[in-house]
Amino acid sequence: MNIELNYTNIMDEIIYEEGISLLDFVNIKEKINTAYDKVMQKCKNDELGFMKIIYDDILIYYELKEYSKDFDNIVVIGMGGSILGTQAIYEGVKGIHYNDLNDKKVYFLDNSDPEKTFEILNIINLKKTLVFAISKSGNTAETLANFLIIEEKLKGITKDYKKNIVVVANTGELKNIADREGYKFYRMPENVGGRFSVFSAVGLAPLCCMDIDIEALIEGAKEMDKLCRNKDIFKNPALMNATIHYIAYNKGKTISVLMPYIERLHKFGLWYRQLWAESIGKNGIGQTPVISLGAKDQHSQLQLYMDGLKNIIITFITVHKFKYDLKIRSSNYLNNRTLSTLIHSEQKGTEISLTNNKIPNISINIDELNEYTIGKLIYLYEMQTAFMGELLEINAFNQPAVEGGKIITRKLLEECPVDEIKESKPTKKYCIEI
């Protein structure tokens, strides 16, 4: 038992009319059971690949891990679900200053910002860099663009450029290039959605080259899988947390704040933010995920959380044991305290203060943050999202609304007249020049 999901401060006996009662759970018992059954049925029907891949053989990555030792740097190219999970685990385990403190540098190309790509290409020695290009569709515009730029540069500096490239895809242009050129290739399974794919080659291939213990990671996910198959909501953390968020949403909590009190979990927050937004945000339904970082956001967002619209439910994540600690010498109350005692007291102070203001809040308390516990945490949220989709009666596994923008972008790049693209044609431009 190295993680605790504590939901005391969402109960009505603590926060009164803003809380959830045991009766609320009883009242939707049928609905909860149906949601549980549907997820398990979909898993049986092979529709939820993310619940299967954690049992795949991971031995295939050990050869890649060995192979990667010849390279000084790693660059991962990908967007959204093809990169956020890898970033979450890498930074969650290695910390936010790994590049500053180690010889092997890791960079992520996760945007089409030309300054970012240009600068990273100026920092690294490309010849000594192992480059991952990752896209399920194989056609993601930003991924293709960054990959084609890097591939051209590699071809310009070495005849052995094929050695430097690894492709992870299911289909599309990227797979065609990999086939044609004979690049190292890992296939992403068809029945795993992008944002649920971190335990497939999408995450495991690059992570095993970053000195991440992928075996412990998968062990954590498997351990969590067992717990999430329990039909008793009071023993199933994913079903419980989904149900709490479902009831809270129906009580007007349209924003779900995730607030880790450790900087290493910031990228985990960004991974969760995609998972929750893309899975749940559809058909006029949606709970907006917001990432806050403790203690720093106490000086930025806490005023709003405490005294703004009562439209939030907040989840704290705390880590008991930090990698390092420092002692404070002072003439006041801080004397002989450590920084870890300070940040833990700040979290507790914020939690109690929010509870006194009747803001529903949950704490996920982790003993130590490592591959095993972060594997648990990620799988917990994947299952929670699957259950939440069924509770809301929406398909958590598609993202139909983003296609429109992609089509328009492509038309713009093909220099289609804008009039053909817009539904509404303004007669006037409303504008202030400044």
Add this chain to the structure above:
Amino acid sequence: MNIELNYTNIMDEIIYEEGISLLDFVNIKEKINTAYDKVMQKCKNDELGFMKIIYDDILIYYELKEYSKDFDNIVVIGMGGSILGTQAIYEGVKGIHYNDLNDKKVYFLDNSDPEKTFEILNIINLKKTLVFAISKSGNTAETLANFLIIEEKLKGITKDYKKNIVVVANTGELKNIADREGYKFYRMPENVGGRFSVFSAVGLAPLCCMDIDIEALIEGAKEMDKLCRNKDIFKNPALMNATIHYIAYNKGKTISVLMPYIERLHKFGLWYRQLWAESIGKNGIGQTPVISLGAKDQHSQLQLYMDGLKNIIITFITVHKFKYDLKIRSSNYLNNRTLSTLIHSEQKGTEISLTNNKIPNISINIDELNEYTIGKLIYLYEMQTAFMGELLEINAFNQPAVEGGKIITRKLLEECPVDEIKESKPTKKYCIEI
């Protein structure tokens, strides 16, 4: 004219029932005028120091700039309003990889996470580092803690430790230490709120040591100040943008998304996020600021924005001219396009697609991002926030709700029994061990 505030896509002639009509502006003409008058009156009464400090003499910083040239690194210690503006301007001008590409490294200690402080102390050579400790109250716990740790280490490695320290404060423990030790000291004015203080010594002292042209920065702010004193809403960008957000809020837009399409503006987003949340979030009122980053968040948040609850108003920020660009060679529609063309087309595609879905959106289009334009941008949002406070009839310049948590934190550090702190005492702990 190097910035454009384009609000076409919030008008009812474009997005119909989700939009704002010219009549909406007319209907609250009195209210808008009153808000304008109140801000100007408060400025006259010397209550709004942030509108005055941009006319202060900045020559005092040139000596510090010269002095700083003897140091290899700069560390800024501060929380919330004492550091977010400096980060926004530094990264907005210098980019996200400045430390990787330059010998002079800049680090920000803006949390009580012990791993962060420990790692930064391991990266830098403290003896060759100029350390800024910044806190208006002089008593901010995290700032004091980090400062005391660094001060002790400095004293341990050099007798000349006083040379390495600069303090910016108004009062409190930090000022006492600076007085006692005789550290370089810059006074933060009493009548400037922390989150409105970046154009005071809080921002200018560290920024002038980071090779930032603070003269151009202040020029931009002054230029914007002129525009924001125009009583005609159709010529005053801050009054217009505040009014748009006010009307939108009353129409149920409880979330304000800011989405720059350039990574250099991410920290600007975090600065705005504090400004908007702490100023507007009180008395049961509040519009939650959410920072998205284009194009990457199209693969994370766009599904929700397009098809979730219709509770958002979104502001794009685009920058026409990037510092660098790269050309793409491909066999498809990307061929011979540049990354900047791709990201601009993605922003436009998203904008049109959201408009087709009747999501109100504004574009702030900047010709080139530098000290002058970012100075304009920051002052625009400061004035917009002041006007928004008056429109909502709340005090935008205090943050009363965060005190409670600080008091509890202090009691916890002084080992007060938790029973004395909590208002509600749970009889049971609701928890799942995982």
